[in-house]
Amino acid sequence: MRYILLTLALAGCVGAGDARPDPASDFATYCAACHGPSGRGDGAAGAELTPKPADLTGLAARNGGVFPTTRVMAYIWRGEGAAAHRAMPSFAPLLEGALVPYDGGDGIETPTPERLVALAEYLKGLQE
Numbered sequence: 001m002r003y004i005l006l007t008l009a010l011a012g013c014v015g016a017g018d019a020r021p022d023p024a025s026d027f028a029t030y031c032a033a034c035h036g037p038s039g040r041g042d043g044a045a046g047a048e049l050t051p052k053p054a055d056l057t058g059l060a061a062r063n064g065g066v067f068p069t070t071r072v073m074a075y076i077w078r079g080e081g082a083a084a085h086r087a088m089p090s091f092a093p094l095l096e097g098a099l100v101p102y103d104g105g106d107g108i109e110t111p112t113p114e115r116l117v118a119l120a121e122y123l124k125g126l127q128e
């Protein structure tokens with residue numbers, strides 16, 4: 001079922017002429033200014049912010065070794081946490097387009113924007 005839904009979502013996406021998510025590009029466009037090109041929290045636009053942008057390469061380490069995927073997506077989706085995030089209407093494109101079923105660990109699949117899931121997976125890959 002999961003794969004059928006995913007395939008339909010992707011087919012709908014391709015049918016609409018949209019490109020597949022490119023999380024590296026999305027990170028560079030929407031996150032790197034503050035969080036830095038490699039996510040260490042050292043972006044130029046973040047230098048003057050209080051609190052400082054978080055080091056996104058340590059998200060798993062700061063969470064007992066488990067990457068907090070759902071919390072990361074909530075930061076972007078619902079503007080949780082950083083006031084800097086709530087002030088970012090430009091995140092909206094990350095929430096548009098195809099939805100894919102995403103299970104945050106409670107066994108319940110929730111339709112979630114495909115670009116948001118891809119971006120969270122990308123951040124997971126940056127963990128040290």
Ligand code: HEC
Nearest residue numbers: 030031033034049051052053054072075076081082083084
């Ligand atoms: C305008 C600057 C700015 C931009 C752009 C920005 N952030 Fe942030 N972000 C911050 C600041 C400042 C904090 C630290 C304050 C806080 O956690 O409330 C933060 C915190 C976070 C946290 C929480 C880290 C933790 O330790 O829990 C996550 C996750 C995050 N950002 C992800 C992102 C992602 C993904 C993007 C791109 C879609 C992004 N941010 C874009 C400024 C920014």
